[in-house]
Amino acid sequence: MSNPYAKLPGWAEYGLIPLINLIVAFLVAGLVVLLVGENPLNAAYHMINGAFGRGEYIGFTLYYATTFIFTGLSVAVAFHAGLFNIGSEGQAYIGGIGVALACLWLDRIAPWYVVFPLAILGSAFFGALWAFLPGWLQARRGSHIVITTIMFNFIASSVMIYLLTRVLKPMGSMAPQTRTFAEGGQLPKLDWLLSIFGMNIGTAPFNISFLLALLAAFGVWVLIWRTRFGYEMRTMGHSPGAARYAGISEARITIIVMMLSGALAGMMALNPIMGEQFRMQLDFVQGAGFVGIAVALMGRSHPAGIIPAAILFGMLYQGGAEIAFEMPAISRDMIVIIQGLVILFAGALENMFRPAISRLLARRRSSSLAPQPQNSGA
């Protein structure tokens, strides 16, 4: 058919197309670097080296990736039910409350392995709570989730400013943050994991919430493809008409899926709060919720795609910081431009090269293939 979205073989769909998108993004980024008067090959070297050159760099890359796996999964879960959750940013931010409460309560009297499970539950609870409201509003009142989740990001931001300047800030401190947690509020690093490969983690905050992220990715896969609930949410995501026909309650799915999505976003807060800073600071999410949208798009909403996509964005964050450090002409803002280009080509323009590729593949096979009955006739 003339349909440019025709089915492609798996290797082209999940390998070739993302790869081409990525290469084009980097080529355009290279042009931008040229424009600034720097050598793009040099920049590429610093990017790769800065992200993977040493054990410490890899530790940082994977630390960022951990964050993006959580937010990417959050966006992906909602996608499968046909919901576009733009509120992972705010849900992660509010999720931090749960982490901070668990740590502030128990960090001095309990070891990390007691605090951590409570912090997980707390972050998931607060994240889910923040997503429940937009979910409920869409299911019962028809307010569109895209609009409400954006608004809830702003509300979350204001709530957190209030909490961190009035409620959670220790007396006498000037900084809008909680007190620093004692040992019970600090997650162990994964230095042993890197040392298996003979690498030294250095100062990188790569911690065990990475393992939790991998576990969550597996859990999401099971949920979506192996449970009755996952079946119902996919049915609704692909075809609301079929969902109604099958007796699936749209309102119920919408609310539960949003809460699951919010819980995953909320768990992101574990990584920076318990894994790096050991306190909750203002603005600790730093846009990770929005990067999650790009990660989910690039990973095709599949956990097996989201993990590499998250690592790619981790690389951009870590390697980008190195470029800015090594090449002063390239400022921090330039790095944002490069990241933006990757999001643009991998996310927004993900189908740009698809028609050409599907034509190419079709031409290669057409001589040997007989026409199949398709709905091209009368």
Place this chain on the structure above:
Amino acid sequence: MHGTAIELKGIEKSFGSVRANRNINLAVQKGTIHGIIGENGAGKSTLMSILYGFYQADSGEILVDGKPVTIRDTNAAIGHGIGMVHQHFMLVENFTVLENIMLGAEDSQILNTSISKARAELKRLEREYALEVNPDALIEDLPVGLQQRVEILKSLYRKADILILDEPTGVLTPPEADHLFRILGRLRDEGKTVILITHKLREIMAITDNVSVMRRGEMVATRKTSETSVEELAELMVGRRVLLRVDKTPAVPGAVKMTVANLTVRDSRGVTMVDNVSLTLRAGEIVGIAGVAGNGQSELLEAMSGIRKAASGTVSLNGSTVDVTGVADPAELRKRGLAHVPEDRHHVGLVLKFEESENFILGYHRDQRYLNGPFLNVDAIRKDAADKISQYDIRPADTRLKTANFSGGNQQKIVLAREMERNPDVLIIGQPTRGVDVGAIEFIHRRIVEMRDAGKAVLLVSVELDEIRALSDRILVMFAGRVVGERSSDATEQELGLLMAGVEADQSPKERTAP
């Protein structure tokens, strides 16, 4: 008339890996009606789109009046005297007939002169071809049959000598279709050439001079209509012998399985779509609902199966009432013995992006045999799918293939297998063979009759009158949301046709019940 109006030589057209037209050769004689027949997906529409300039052929030659031409776009086609009446009309609803006919063919920037000229020309055309229509009527006020007439006039106004009609009778009642055929005959007598694309054999036999049969992108035969038969054409279309009649014994109606009383359904704007409909379904009986599409049949099915809320009325299933005005849950109705094959399999009956096996549990996914606690029992689901695939001969036999990649007939078999194998007491079927190839139609009809013989109550809704007449034991006719008559299965087509057009034959034939 002599000579060929249109000749196609070696036309090839591929979409991606699909060769929609393969080495097509066709000669259409001047002043004849030439039928092109074939199953869905045989490549008829593609071929005509090439002729009308929507697509370019990959290779091959088009000759008009014996001269080779290139048709790059529709304007070029019109320039060569080729006009097309599409299946879905290309009319501006809130323009008048005259404005629609002029649209795109104005003489100058100043409309006034064009209007008076067009009005005169339209008068002449009406006289010449007996195509009366009020030039100042708004399109949206005209019945479908007249809208189609406007489409024909549009082509004639553009001086078309060759007229292509794509599935023209799909939206017409039988009397309207007969009228259309009289018009086409008149056009032929005046020297025009008509190409009629259809999948209905009856129409080919009734009106055409010659007929060409397409199958899987190829032109497999061209015959003089007078020298062929319905059986031969059907065999050419499908590539094997097909049984066109449905063999069935007289019905033995048993106990009442479902009753609908005074059911009224309104759409979201408050317009009454189903108006006080009552009916009874008995075990071992097929009740057919005939009617032109859009007269409330779809809404009736949706309300009966719990997808759509009814405004008022009562429904009882297996002796207990169903709350159709409140929260009628399709899942609950299924549990109580109702199976529903919806009219729209693409958006309702199937999830096209699902693997085939996943579609076999749609609506039954809460059934314990497909589950392990909250988890799907994937092995059981695939095993169940494989059983149904072999039982219903669904091709390709691949439980993991995406449903969108199956042909219409095989997709419909997936839905039927799912709903019929549940052993329901009541089976509601909407448009069982829409977009389904002839080979599969035969199979589907046989299965429906088998369900009846197994003592199920079957409600059948179809816009194909032939299908209704072939399968039903009792026929209800719907018009403007109401059941306007009930007939036995031996009712004549004329009788049903009048009812479908809203003429109540029971009362005075002149009294119309609606616009």
